[in-house]
Amino acid sequence: MDISPVLTRIDDDLNAASDRLKDLLRIPSISTDPAYAAQCQQAADWLVADLQSLGAEASKRPTPGHPMVVGHIGEGGPHLLFYGHYDVQPVDPLELWDRDPFDPQIEDTPQGKVIRGRGTSDDKGQLMTFVEACRAWIAVHGQLPCRITFFFEGEEESGSPSLIPFMQENAAELKSDIALICDTGMFDPETPCITTMLRGLMGEEVTITGPSRDLHSGMFGGIAMNPIRVLTKVLAGLHDDTGRVTLPGFYDDVPELPAALREQWAALGDPGEMARDFLGAVGLSQPAGENTRTGLEMIWSRPTCDVNGIWGGYTGAGFKTVLPSQAHAKVSFRLVGNQDPQAIRAAFRAYVEDQLPPDCSVEFKAHGASPAAAMDTTSPLFEAARGALSDEWPNPAVFAGCGGSIPIAGYFSDYLDMPAMLIGFGLDDDQIHSPNEKYALTSFHKGMRSWVRVLGAARQS
Template identity: 60%
Template sequence: MSLPKVLDKIDAGLDASIERLMNFMRIPSISTDPAYDADVERAADWLVENLKSIGVTAEKRTTPGHPMIVGKIGEELDDKTPHVLFYGHYDVQPVDPLDQWKSAPFDPQIVDSAHGKVIRGRGSADDKGQLMTFVEACRAWKAVTGTLPCRITFFFEGEEESGSPSLVPFLRENKDELQADIALVCDTTMVSRGVPSVSTQLRGMLKDEFTLIGPSIDLHSGLYGGPALNPLREISRIIASFHDPETGKVTIDGFYDGVKEVPADQLRQWNDSGFDEDVFLGDVGYSQRHGEEGYSTLEQLWARPTLEINGLWGGYNGAGSKTVIPSEAHCKLTCRLVGDQDPAALRKALRAHVEARLGPDLKIRWENDLSGSGASVMNLERTEYEAARGALSDEWGREAVFSGMGGSIPVVGFFKSELDLDSMLVGFANDDDAMHSPNEKYDLESFHKGTRSWARILDALATH
């Protein structure tokens, strides 16, 4: 049996694995800033050479933006050997505000923290450290056995932090080459520290924006105050109608169509995950949860839909006072979607709810170039998910959890819509890793045990 030797190889080579990661992190591959275009290109070249060093046939592919990387290994294996597509991204966020960093963002350091040693530097958790856990697991397998237990297609992009504009066209143009049995996505977190997770559901997103229009111009509140309709007051009334003040439920007709209750065993896993909602809420200044009545924080984050007001403005916002009744009031909002909620149907219901509450002399203008995407819910009847959960449980010494995610990872939906490919999301970041913020870090335990975890998952997928 090769797995114990592979795990020993990972342990023995940990220092070298960390140094490879830190070399990767030293490249400032900021995809959003054209000043770093050459560095993004350099990071792509570094990654191609790193993959080649373990026998992967890897290439840098040109796009209208930053390069994609495609690599393959194990093509000589039998067609019955599982074939996985592993996805990650090699670009990173900007580092501003620079003065809040404790060390240079692209000079990675191993430092002590309250939870042990961490690698501090931009890209440590998002996503270079996560990406390299998988690559290093493959390196160990290749060193010990000369091959891999699965056929693997590596797919890395350099535009994830800038909206992935080249992703969908690339998927369409290279659909046949990117076919696999299942996609593995590493750009995610554990449910809580030391509790490994397989994310099996992602909330979708609906964005909308509207403007209420009252008088034809801003009015003097002394001359018109009283008889004049005030769009800010009207928009406040309409927004207040979105939620039941007693239960927190959204009151829009049909809003909960397609929402499903969490299966009992999955709810048990969440309840036993070690997640501390008091700490989670207390860290941002809350003394209690404020969402939909009757549901825990994790249920609200992962399995319940929301309607949130993201921006509300109108009238005068400068210093001092300006006594006007504004001509317009504006609102930006988003809905997080779960289950089988239909973004198009929900947009129609939302707009009908608002328009039914318009009073005389009040007009509305909707923005029409806003996106909507449904939730991603994985098919847990596929045996790969339970195999991976078992492998994670063995490595971390406690039951791994089928978790959800409150946010959205667009690539998962694109893999399904463009490649008809289910995804399995496994990552080892923690909530305190400061991704997108100064002093981003990745626990050494996450890197080490994450590498061991991927070695176990590849073995489990090959033998399940």
């Protein structure tokens, strides 16, 4: 089936597609607030009706929380599952919005036209790029080039408590050749990417106790052990002067970057200039991680250790000369490759315990643990999709890493035994989760065209 008329259909139908997106955006489907439970139901109903208008067998599926939407359409191979979420973040603080967050409009900005409103980029706008690509294929050819399962969630912004049980209970229905996830972004406005590496995450809360009560520093200073002094020494020792994490065995399961991927990343620009620009946007200038690695490696493919919070003693207004009984810190580790979160947790706890002086004790509180995820890019679908994206955008697409964690990708592997491919068209300045969220009209338009190309390429791969 020829994709040229399908792309033309996308171009001709852009205004109508934008109106449909705005209709969905007007529904305040805030999953974290029980006051909006009815609106989450309304958003699910809207999506069911829209999928049914394409000829899909679609339905709203109840869960203990907000409903799932599942739809099936098409035949033949490959069988693709497309995942997105229709719930959105709360809009607080409302006074920082320039307009009603649920009255979406297209606005002119110095960077071009954008669709402004809550959920435009995360994730309703991204979700609808795929639905609109399917709509165009059906309008032109009367059918899709392959079999599609739609899987839309309503609790992604509230921790997805119903997701894993639903996937387990409906595994036979959801099982496909590959999952497509459109909840990521572009490298820059002209360079698309397929996210193939997701870092894992492990968190620990540490409490070091010294004296049995807070002490007067004039009476006990110098002779009594101060737990803040102990804690800061422990935390300072987690990195050496080159930026490497010092935990024994920390890098044992960290792979080196494959040569082909290193070449793709090198083609994105000068590493030093990119790092300076990236840090300059937040008022910094010098990378603080491993000094033998590029900025992209640091945030996409290398593990980290960061102190996320530290407190103890008197922190109120004025001054209080106290030696605290306790000192606390929260520490997180971003993990890559085959690093085992529980092994890293054990190594961290052993490291802290080894640093304690005789009069101090330590307590730990675990805060989650998930391994890294790496996609098997040897599948023909990955190169087919990369070629399709490269045909649409000014710059070639790259296989990219992601500094954060996207658990849904790992869930597809763990519970449905299927790979995932993450393709998104968001931009770094979309202000997701913040006031004045937006989605570039170019991202929406060319995102639809990109999915048309990906679906065509998937049929031929």
